[in-house]
Amino acid sequence: MNIGDVATHAGLPAKTIRYYEDIGLVQPKRSANGYRTFRQSDVHKLAFLGRARALGFTIEDCRSLLKLYADTARASAEVKHIAQEHLGRIDRKIAELTEMRATLGNLVESCAGDHRPDCPILADLAV
Amino acid sequence: MNIGDVATHAGLPAKTIRYYEDIGLVQPKRSANGYRTFRQSDVHKLAFLGRARALGFTIEDCRSLLKLYADTARASAEVKHIAQEHLGRIDRKIAELTEMRATLGNLVESCAGDHRPDCPILADLAV
DNA sequence: CTTGACCTTCCAGCGGGTGGAGACCCCATC
DNA sequence: GATGGGGTCTCCACCCGCTGGAAGGTCAAG
Numbered sequence: 606m607n608i609g610d611v612a613t614h615a616g617l618p619a620k621t622i623r624y625y626e627d628i629g630l631v632q633p634k635r636s637a638n639g640y641r642t643f644r645q646s647d648v649h650k651l652a653f654l655g656r657a658r659a660l661g662f663t664i665e666d667c668r669s670l671l672k673l674y675a676d677t678a679r680a681s682a683e684v685k686h687i688a689q690e691h692l693g694r695i696d697r698k699i700a701e702l703t704e705m706r707a708t709l710g711n712l713v714e715s716c717a718g719d720h721r722p723d724c725p726i727l728a729d730l731a732v
Numbered sequence: 733m734n735i736g737d738v739a740t741h742a743g744l745p746a747k748t749i750r751y752y753e754d755i756g757l758v759q760p761k762r763s764a765n766g767y768r769t770f771r772q773s774d775v776h777k778l779a780f781l782g783r784a785r786a787l788g789f790t791i792e793d794c795r796s797l798l799k800l801y802a803d804t805a806r807a808s809a810e811v812k813h814i815a816q817e818h819l820g821r822i823d824r825k826i827a828e829l830t831e832m833r834a835t836l837g838n839l840v841e842s843c844a845g846d847h848r849p850d851c852p853i854l855a856d857l858a859v
Numbered sequence: 860c861t862t863g864a865c866c867t868t869c870c871a872g873c874g875g876g877t878g879g880a881g882a883c884c885c886c887a888t889c
Numbered sequence: 890g891a892t893g894g895g896g897t898c899t900c901c902a903c904c905c906g907c908t909g910g911a912a913g914g915t916c917a918a919g
Binding site for chain 1 (some may be wrong): 823
């Protein structure tokens with residue numbers, strides 16, 4: 606399969622797939638004309654990557670997950686560990702954003718938003 | 733004031749302050765020895781930037797907010813508009829993360845996390 | 860006069876791609 | 890055989906918002 610078809614099947618831009626090859630996540634073969642040739646297993650891998658990335662796993666997480674996926678003697682504990690770390694990151698990020706949201710929400714509510722210059726948002730930023 | 737003191741007062745790393753000068757957010761003077769010299773108003777500006785960044789505003793937002801702050805004839809509507817746009821971004825981000833959290837949370841819960849290879853997390857990623 | 864803390868510039872790199880230039884390649888149509 | 894259009898190739902630059910480090914200048918204290 607050529608990169609364009611793979612892009613369609615895996616739901617990733619061709620550019621991203623090339624980038625994933627660059628950083629060693631997939632190793633497609635090359636045909637005589639120099640085009641990348643993807644096996645079914647590569648397409649599968651890329652779809653896996655797409656889903657892992659959609660869940661917010663970092664590229665390095667993805668690398669580890671792919672390794673574990675390929676290793677049928679893995680311990681699920683290892684996978685779970687990675688996922689839990691990531692869950693922690695997500696929770697921290699949500700907490701951070703929620704706090705921003707609260708502060709900023711209050712400020713926005715208290716701002717008249719009219720033609721006058723008085724603005725609690727700026728007042729707060731300026732302290 | 734030299735950059736080190738400003739860093740302390742404004743709560744920003746010196747590197748960041750230099751960067752902010754680079755992109756035109758502050759314009760400190762220079763003393764004879766080439767050192768940056770910050771006026772009180774610069775320090776104030778940098779503290780403003782620090783707070784705006786802590787609320788997640790982009791650098792470009794900050795640039796606009798500083799301009800509005802300096803303009804005593806501003807309409808608070810303009811400030812509110814920027815803040816509301818940002819609020820929307822935050823809300824979308826929170827929604828995205830919350831969805832990730834839900835999916836990943838379920839997967840993590842359903843994973844035994846022991847020495848055995850069976851893993852619902854990998855199973856889900858592989859589809 | 861030296862030491863050590865500060866300051867300067869410049870260049871490189873993070874993560875995770877994305878855009879574009881310029882050049883091949885392949886197939887279909889005239 | 891020429892031409893056109895789509896795919897593909899590599900390479901380099903850029904996005905954001907810094908951050909780290911190297912190599913050097915400056916200043917005050919001891």
